[in-house]
Amino acid sequence: MAARPRFTSRATVLVLVLCSLVAILAYPTRQFISQRAEISAQRAKADHARQQVEQLRRDKARWQDPEYVKAQARARLHYAVPGETPYIAVDPAGQASARPSSPAVGAAPPGGTAAGRSTAGKPWYASIWDSVDAADTAAAAPATPLPLPPSPVGDTSPHDH
8 A cells, every 4th residue: 555645735735825824814913903002002192181181171270269379379479468578488508498488477588688598599580680680781781893804815705795
């Protein structure tokens, strides 16, 4: 009896068909998986954007309250109610506090005048005013023009005329 070959022609065709199916389906499967990952990333991004919108809506609603606006003006801009004397406590170690302490009527700032405070302890409007003063003194100083380099003799370039 003759020995049968290890792989028959049917088995070879079947293996070739299976390999071609795997090759054909590999790219769409990879695209499907990458698109699913992209979809989930976009959903996470959309959820984050929704959370930000909700936070901004809460902030907007908070800013509609006049008491909140007054509190923010007192804290950020160092505003005071008429009759109060606001002050900023200065740290004895030399580091000025950026936020004002509670206002007290008749209280003086420790350490004397406000000129002794560092720039970090100044309110924002004082820093702006100092920069305006510095710009004004710089503009008042006479400006000396830079000397021009000597032009070469016989230069006939059109941009010099």
